[in-house]
Amino acid sequence: MEKIIQITAGRGPAECTWVVAQVLKKMLDEAQQSGLEATVLQRQAGTENGTVETATIGLKGSGVPDFTASWIGSIQWIGQSQFRKMHKRKNWFIRVFEIERGTAFEMNETDIRYQAMRSSGAGGQHVNKVSSAVRATHLPTGISAVAMDSRSQHQNKKLATERLKQKLESENLRQLQGQVGKEWENQLNVQRGNPVRTFTGTDFKKAKTEKNHKAIRKKMKQNLQSNEYN
Template sequence: DENGSVETALLSIDGEQTLSFVASWIGTIQWIGESEIRKDHKRKNWFIGIFVVESADNVEVKDTDISYQAMRSSGAGGQHVNKVSSAIRATHLTTGIQVVAMDSRSQHQNKKLAYERLLVKIREKHLESLKTNELTQWKNQMQIERGNPALDAYPYNLEEAIESLDYALSGDNNNAATLCLYGRVYAEQLQDYATAKTYFQDALAADIKAV
């Protein structure tokens, strides 16, 4: 983030009982502590959303999904390299991703290199797609608008409203509408006006039109 804070982080975990360990952390976690970025700020409740992103290493690419085309090499290597169609262009038919390998005079070796490079690019694209899908899901959950569980539940079901607000803040600690509603909870239900003021100030800082 522009102020030096971390909005998102991607961790890779490996080892025995990894799945059970990760499962115990999935969801919304409340962290209570002073902000290292805004040391004079009174707000101490922060919410972190933890979810699993599928490993891109699990992507399987069949050889039948790839089209190989021999082509003449270019660049250094002399007349022999340029006359022989030793370079290989590999195209993944599903995604349209293409790579070229012309490192070797051996067409067989270039084909192997092309496959390896193509696999890397396919995995990168798959991982990027997973990240985009996860972020889209989080954004959909974070929208505190009419029809959202937090607004529908408040003030009739305070526990359910707070649960929805926690979930929203776990994905975006600067969601102005969420901060406003949290301010109302502290002011109207808990009579903690100092904390409520902090949430309203955060909402104003995020979006002056929110309050």
């Protein structure tokens, strides 16, 4: 399972970009602890040292759906501004959302057409008589790559395939960057309220929102005993 998520401060002030940087660290640490593969695909620094305006992360692993579900939404930080000591505001919001992947091109052997070509350039009579160069074309996209480095057609085929793979990866990255930019435009206004996670203080500790089930069970037991005596 693979997903791409983005952390953004939107139009928020420097304090929000500081929160993005902290959330990015927390998310990467938590992904590692969960056994997921996390890769920072894009990171845009904020105006202040150590801050991040937006970051895009690629996640891989069987636990990705549950992991992303626990992060997607508004993130709240409660704390004093790191940059404006006299500022009264103590509630800062950023947002985490999923980026829908576009069409990712995969390279399957059945989708590649190979064409033998005559090599050109220096090399003596051999290059004029033997079709040792190879053009590899990815049929679904029309992207192609040529190799004529070796006198061996087999070796050139291998090189052309590797270069084609690199071109497809570059095209996938280009499309992803375009999608990230589109999503960024759509998410400039970060929503506040109903945070999925809340952190506090300069140490950025997660606020405890879990109910104390032990205390609840104890209270229910006391009520039952009281009812038995009544």
